[in-house]
Every structure is written in structure tokens, then in C-alpha cells.
Amino acid sequence: MVDDGISSNMEDKRAKSELQLAVLQAEVERMKVENLRLKGMLNQVTSNYNALQMHLVTLTQDQKSHHKNEQHDGKNKNNGMVPRQFMDLGLVAAAAGDTDDLSLSTSEGGRSRDRSRSPGNNVENNNEDGTLMFDQDKKGFARGADHREDSPGQGWASNKVARLNSAKTIDQTEATIRKARVSVRARSEDAMISDGCQWRKYGQKLAKGNPCPRAYYRCTMAAGCPVRKQVQRCAEDRTILITTYEGNHNHPLPPAAMAMASTTSSAARMLLSGSMSSADGLLNSNFLTRSLLPCSSNLATISASAPFPTVTLDLTQNPNPLQLPKQPTQFQFPFPNAPQDPANASATALLPQIFGQALYNQSKFSGLQMSQDMEPHRLGQQSQPASQQNPLADSLAAATAVIAADPNFTAALAAAITSIIGGAHQNIINSTNNAQTTSLGET
DNA sequence: CGCATTTGACCAGCGC
DNA sequence: GCGCTGGTCAAATGCG
Numbered sequence: 001m002v003d004d005g006i007s008s009n010m011e012d013k014r015a016k017s018e019l020q021l022a023v024l025q026a027e028v029e030r031m032k033v034e035n036l037r038l039k040g041m042l043n044q045v046t047s048n049y050n051a052l053q054m055h056l057v058t059l060t061q062d063q064k065s066h067h068k069n070e071q072h073d074g075k076n077k078n079n080g081m082v083p084r085q086f087m088d089l090g091l092v093a094a095a096a097g098d099t100d101d102l103s104l105s106t107s108e109g110g111r112s113r114d115r116s117r118s119p120g121n122n123v124e125n126n127n128e129d130g131t132l133m134f135d136q137d138k139k140g141f142a143r144g145a146d147h148r149e150d151s152p153g154q155g156w157a158s159n160k161v162a163r164l165n166s167a168k169t170i171d172q173t174e175a176t177i178r179k180a181r182v183s184v185r186a187r188s189e190d191a192m193i194s195d196g197c198q199w200r201k202y203g204q205k206l207a208k209g210n211p212c213p214r215a216y217y218r219c220t221m222a223a224g225c226p227v228r229k230q231v232q233r234c235a236e237d238r239t240i241l242i243t244t245y246e247g248n249h250n251h252p253l254p255p256a257a258m259a260m261a262s263t264t265s266s267a268a269r270m271l272l273s274g275s276m277s278s279a280d281g282l283l284n285s286n287f288l289t290r291s292l293l294p295c296s297s298n299l300a301t302i303s304a305s306a307p308f309p310t311v312t313l314d315l316t317q318n319p320n321p322l323q324l325p326k327q328p329t330q331f332q333f334p335f336p337n338a339p340q341d342p343a344n345a346s347a348t349a350l351l352p353q354i355f356g357q358a359l360y361n362q363s364k365f366s367g368l369q370m371s372q373d374m375e376p377h378r379l380g381q382q383s384q385p386a387s388q389q390n391p392l393a394d395s396l397a398a399a400t401a402v403i404a405a406d407p408n409f410t411a412a413l414a415a416a417i418t419s420i421i422g423g424a425h426q427n428i429i430n431s432t433n434n435a436q437t438t439s440l441g442e443t
Numbered sequence: 444c445g446c447a448t449t450t451g452a453c454c455a456g457c458g459c
Numbered sequence: 460g461c462g463c464t465g466g467t468c469a470a471a472t473g474c475g
Binding site: 202203205207208214216228230 | 463464465466467468469
């Protein structure tokens with residue numbers, strides 16, 4: 001009797017244990033699958049990121065050489081070579097595509113710049129897409145849009161016209177994105193945050209409403225790089241440095257700079273796509289919400305006010321959103337406050353996933369060819385199941401805190417993004433803590 | 444001496 | 460048309 005009781009009890013326990021074991025094994029298998037899936041996603045994001053950067057540089061170089069040839073040919077306009085470039089990736093090359101028109105048909109191409117540009121500055125003139133696109137900002141969007149709609153029919157080859165039609169929406173988006181600015185607010189005692197690029201100051205102005213002068217810089221890492229930035233201290237809190245980036249680099253970037261460049265590019269693209277009514281825009285909006293909402297903190301403010309659509313990345317972690325420059329039309333993401341846990345440095349590694357995903361989604365939804373082979377259902381995976389979002393949100397909140405506490409936040413961003421490419425998480429932590437990018441080159 | 448920064452002037456856009 | 464403002468240029472200046 002007793003033996004039978006003990007025996008049956010043990011049988012029960014054994015059965016339960018086996019059951020639990022089976023459950024655990026199933027869970028392990030499930031996690032393995034999930035792990036593989038995440039790795040695949042990570043690889044995809046990384047490859048898209050790299051491809052996008054390379055594509056950007058290639059297009060820019062093509063565009064530069066093309067413009068030089070055109071100059072030699074005596075301004076032979078609209079002969080059909082340029083459009084392909086800014087159809088594919090308008091972020092950089094669209095400016096060049098318009099440059100042809102601008103240099104002739106728009107006064108901006110030849111107005112004040114030509115006044116002072118000596119022949120020796122021709123190279124700069126050719127390549128200074130940023131200047132041109134920058135000038136377009138104020139000179140009229142409508143005109144730019146007209147060019148994009150009219151000139152193809154006039155001078156482009158028919159096959160390219162067809163391509164244009166299919167990508168017209170994209171092109172318009174890109175044109176708008178080119179005009180977008182990305183503003184980064186960060187606390188820093190330095191005159192300029194370290195973002196990995198080389199800048200040359202070319203001007204300084206006292207802007208109205210701010211006793212602090214606004215400094216103008218242009219990128220000097222490559223001749224004719226159109227990227228410019230404005231640096232100004234916040235009038236209300238002079239410890240806050242407001243850095244506004246415009247344009248896209250036409251050269252390979254060091255890891256530290258790549259983080260900022262891709263981030264600003266991503267943000268700009270997301271902003272513009274999110275403001276569109278097209279399906280792309282809606283999808284991107286959804287993505288933006290999914291990706292940025294978990295970030296927490298008052299991280300991103302998107303201003304769609306004219307004339308410049310501006311994405312503001314607020315890394316000052318100021319709990320008072322009123323400190324953000326209020327603009328008439330603003331879409332703000334009401335992130336919950338970030339937990340003050342700077343010690344959670346590992347969480348920083350998750351931040352680039354947001355931006356990496358941003359790039360992935362950009363490339364996908366913006367019609368860039370490099371991600372067209374992705375199956376649609378992967379989109380759902382990219383958006384992350386809820387089981388990953390919550391821990392991600394917490395970690396990202398901590399990451400935000402870490403970066404916000406660091407004046408050289410871009411170094412942290414760079415380290416984080418570098419980590420996703422090179423998988424060097426240790427460097428992330430080191431770089432985040434040290435706010436230095438010295439080890440980034442090794443990654 | 445070469446390069447970067449400073450600074451006054453110039454120009455275009457915009458509002459009145 | 461005029462004045463204000465933002466953005467850019469380029470000569471002058473400073474620095475290593």
C-alpha cells in the first residue's frame with residue numbers, strides 16, 4: 001500500500017517533471033528560432049544600412065562626374081543622364097538633378113553665388129548641391145516641383161520617363177526630404193558637438209530672438225560636400241547646443257559621422273514620409289510610431305512648419321517639453337519619461353536598431369531597390385512583436401538617458417551603430433561611457 | 444606659410 | 460518699394 005502510494009507519487013512527479021522539461025525544451029526551441037530570426041533581421045538591417053550608404057556615395061560620385069562633363073560640354077542641359085540618379089536616391093542626387101535646371105532656369109543657381117564665385121570655385125559650384133537645394137528652400141517649392149514634373153518630359157529618354165512616373169511620388173518625397181533639416185539638441189559646454197566630421201566655419205550671425213550667435217559650418221571631409229550645419233546655443237538654456245544639419249554627405253563617412261548622418265537622413269526621410277498621404281507615408285508613419293515611441297523621453301519632435309520640415313532630436317532630456325522650440329504645426333510624440341538609469345549602458349546598443357530599422361524601412365518604403373527582395377511579411381517582423389517591444393522600450397529609455405547625459409552623444413550613437421555593423425558591443429559600452437570614438441575605427 | 448576663423452558686406456526672400 | 464532677416468562670401472586676421 002505504502003509502496004504503491006510512494007510509487008504512484010513518484011510517477012506523478014516524474015510525469016510532471018517530464019512535462020515541464022518538454023515545455024522548457026519547447027521554449028528553448030522557440031527562443032532559438034526567435035534568436036535566428038532576430039539575427040536575420042539584424043543582418044538585413046545592417047546590409048541595408050551599408051548598401052544605402054554605399055549607394056549614396058556612388059550616386060553622388062556619379063553625379064559629380066556627370067556635372068563636370070556637362071560643364072565641359074558647355075551646359076548641355078537635360079540630356080537624360082541625371083534623372084536616373086535622383087530617381088533612385090533623391091536624398092543626394094536629386095539636388096544634382098535639379099542643379100542642371102537650377103543653374104540655368106532658376107535664378108538661384110546663378111544669383112548671389114555667381115556674383116562672388118571665381119572660376120576657381122567652379123568645382124565647388126558644381127558640387128555644392130547643398131547650396132542649391134538649400135537655396136531652393138526659400139526660393140519656392142513650387143518651382144522645384146514644376147521642374148521635376150516638366151523637365152523629364154522634355155529631355156529624358158522615354159524609358160526613363162516611365163521610370164520617373166513610377167517613382168514620381170518618391171521623387172517628390174525626396175525633394176522634400178532634401179529640404180528637411182534635422183536639429184539636434186544636446187547639452188554641451190563645447191562650442192560644437194563632436195560628430196565625427198570635419199567642419200569649417202564659414203560664417204556667424206546674430207539671429208533674431210537669440211543673443212547667442214549662430215555659427216555656420218560646412219563639411220570639409222570632401223571637396224564640395226554639400227552638408228552644412230548651424231550651431232547655436234539655446235536662448236533659454238545656454239548649456240543646450242542646437243545643431244541643425246542639412247544635406248547629405250557625398251563621401252564615405254567615418255563611423256562616428258555615419259551615425260549622425262544616417263540618423264539625420266533617417267529622421268528627415270521619416271518625417272517627410274510620415275507627413276505624406278500616400279501608402280508609403282502611412283506605412284512609414286506606422287513604422288515611425290513603432291520605432292520611436294518606445295524610445296521614450298522627449299526624444300523626437302517633428303515640425304512640418306514651412307519652409308523647412310524639421311526633425312528635432314532632443315537629447316537634453318529636459319522633462320519640460322515647452323523648452324522645445326514651438327512651431328505652428330507640430331507633431332509631437334508624447335514619449336513617457338525615461339528612467340534615469342545611466343548605468344544601463346548596454347541598452348545603448350539597442351538604440352542603433354531603431355535607426356538601423358529606420359534605414360531599412362526607408363529603403364524599403366521609399367522605393368529604393370536594395371530592399372525590394374524582402375518579402376512583405378517581413379515587414380511585420382520588422383515592426384517587432386509586442387514581446388520584444390516592451391523590454392526594448394525600457395532599454396531604449398535607459399539608452400536615451402545615457403546618451404542625453406553625454407554631451408558627445410553622437411559618439412555614443414556612432415559606437416552603437418558601429419556595433420550593429422561590427423558586432424563589437426564592448427566598444428559600444430566603452431565608447432558610450434567615454435564619449436570618445438577612438439576605438440571606432442577598429443570596429 | 445598655409446590653413447582656419449572672424450567679420451563686415453552682399454544678396455534674396457519675405458512681410459508690411 | 461522699403462526694411463528686416465537669414466544665409467553666404469571673401470578679405471582680413473590669427474594661429475600653429
